[in-house]
Each structure stands twice: as C-alpha cells, then as structure tokens.
Amino acid sequence: MIPLAGCAPATPQAPVPVAAPSPVATPAAPPPAAIPTPSAPVTGPVALCGRGTVQRTADGRLFHHFPYPDTAASTLIDAPPALGASCKVHPAMLPDLTRLLAAADAYPVVAGTVRAVSCHRSVALQQLTFCGGIGPDGSGSFAERSWASAPPGFSEHSTGYVIDFGSATAPACDADACFGATPTGRWLRANAARFGFEMSFPAGNKQQVKWEPWHWRWVGTTASEAGTVPARTMFAKARARFPAEPKVD
Known part of the structure; x- marks a missing residue:
C-alpha cells in the first residue's frame, strides 16, 4: 500500500521546560520585644536627709518601701485637665x-469630682516631702516618717504610674483616710480596677505602710494591654508579696 503524501505522522515535539517559580521570601518575624526584668535588690546603706545612713533589708526595701526609679521628665505628659491639677503622668496610663x-x-x-492631688513626684521632690516631715530639730524618726511617706528613691510616685486622687467636693480629705468614705473614694474602690488601677496600700496591709485609699497605681487592665509590661515588671515584687486591694489580675 502506497502511503499518501502529506499524511506522514508528525514527529512529537519535546515539551518546553517551564522554569519553576522563584520561591517567595517569607519576611522574617520581628524579634520579640524585650521584657524588662527586675534587677537584683541593692542592699547597701542609704543616706537620708543629711542626717546619716540607714541600712536596707535583704530584699532592698527601706522602712518597708521598695526602691523605684525616677522616670525622666521628658517621658511624662500632662495629666488630663479634668483632674484639676498641673501634674505629670506616664503616657501609657492615659487611655485607661x-x-x-x-x-x-x-x-x-x-x-466632675475626681481630682488629682499628686501624680509623678521626682526623687528630688520626694526628698523635700520626706525630710520636711522629720522636723528641723530632728524630732521624729525616719521609721515614724516612713509610715506615712516613702523615703526618696522608694516612692511609687517617681515611676509616673501613680495618682493620689482627691474629691472636688471634699478637699479637706485630700491625702487623708476620710477620702475613702467620700462618694469619690467609694466609687474608685468599686470601679478603678476596671480601668487598670489598684490600691497599693489597703487597710491592714502586711507591708506595714499607712492605709492610703487615695493612692492608686496603674498596671493596666490585662498583661497584654499596650504599655503594661514595664509597669507590671516595676511593681512585680510589691504585687506578689503585698497584693493590692482592690487589685487588678
């Protein structure tokens, strides 16, 4: 049989190789944010008010107060005008x-009654506050003064995370136990923890510091809230050993 011209089977062509897609580089995950850890306690003696030195306890406390750093003024911001005081606070607490x-x-x-009596207090100002209560003649001991006021370098106020609240309708109770019985004081006790604030020195506290129903430190509503890690780390020892009441979990 004679094959017809033009009907010969076509020679199959070799497949054209297709270049494999270039692998897409996966962006490297950002390094985890560094979580500050409390430094080891310093236990050396502390000079107070130009009247000698006092030895800290083994955990670094002085007259029951933990040491705290002085937050730089450049870090702080003005407290909301509604608080009626020209004081500074740490910006992390502002939303709450x-x-x-x-x-x-x-x-x-x-x-309209919630006021700030005191916010950030520098170590220098705390020195004036603390030493001014000793008396020019040396009356009153450091231990007695520390019951109501922290020594300089040992006040939560220096962190910028603390506010001493007061009431516009009861100014006579500013920084006084009677603040706890005012409507403002009672409202804070019932509600402040919902906004990340806890009472550092509740009545009968085992830290042996005067009951201060006006003194509230900010630690954020949760550990994951922005800005809370530094605050919670700073107050970790105090919160673990002497829990606030009311407290934030």
Whole structure:
C-alpha cells in the first residue's frame, strides 16, 4: 500500500521546560520585644536627709518601701485637665485614665469630682516631702516618717504610674483616710480596677505602710494591654508579696 503524501505522522515535539517559580521570601518575624526584668535588690546603706545612713533589708526595701526609679521628665505628659491639677503622668496610663474619668462623669453622684492631688513626684521632690516631715530639730524618726511617706528613691510616685486622687467636693480629705468614705473614694474602690488601677496600700496591709485609699497605681487592665509590661515588671515584687486591694489580675 502506497502511503499518501502529506499524511506522514508528525514527529512529537519535546515539551518546553517551564522554569519553576522563584520561591517567595517569607519576611522574617520581628524579634520579640524585650521584657524588662527586675534587677537584683541593692542592699547597701542609704543616706537620708543629711542626717546619716540607714541600712536596707535583704530584699532592698527601706522602712518597708521598695526602691523605684525616677522616670525622666521628658517621658511624662500632662495629666488630663479634668483632674484639676498641673501634674505629670506616664503616657501609657492615659487611655485607661481617660476612660476612668469618663465613667465617673457618667455617674451623677461623682460626676466632675475626681481630682488629682499628686501624680509623678521626682526623687528630688520626694526628698523635700520626706525630710520636711522629720522636723528641723530632728524630732521624729525616719521609721515614724516612713509610715506615712516613702523615703526618696522608694516612692511609687517617681515611676509616673501613680495618682493620689482627691474629691472636688471634699478637699479637706485630700491625702487623708476620710477620702475613702467620700462618694469619690467609694466609687474608685468599686470601679478603678476596671480601668487598670489598684490600691497599693489597703487597710491592714502586711507591708506595714499607712492605709492610703487615695493612692492608686496603674498596671493596666490585662498583661497584654499596650504599655503594661514595664509597669507590671516595676511593681512585680510589691504585687506578689503585698497584693493590692482592690487589685487588678
């Protein structure tokens, strides 16, 4: 049989190789944020008020107070004007503080009454506050003064995370136990923890520091909230050994 011209089977062509897609580089995960850890306690003697030195306890405390750093003034911001005081606070607490004030203003009994008596207090100012209570003649011991006021370098106020609250309707109770019985003081006790604030020195505290219903430190509502890690690390020893009440979990 004679094959027809033009009907010969076509020779199959070799497949054209297709270049494999270049692998897409996966962005490297950012390094985890460094979590500050409390430094080992310093136990050397401390010079006080130009009247000698006092030895710390083994855990670094002085007259029951833990040491705290002095936050740089450049880090701090003005407290909200609604607090009625020209004081400075750490910016990390501002969102929670703003929400706290808004919640208080929504409650008719305390609306517009929440005030700040004191916020950040530098170590230098704490020196004046503490030593000024000793008396020019040396009356009153360091231990007696420390019951109501922390020695310089040992006050939570120097961190910028603390506010001494007061009431616009009861100024006579500023920094006094009677603040706890004011509507503002009672409202804070019932609600402040919802906004990340806890009472550092509750009544009968085992730290042996005077009950201060006006003194509230900010640690954030949760450990994952922005800015809370430095605050919680700073207060870790105090919170673990002498829990606040009310406290933030």
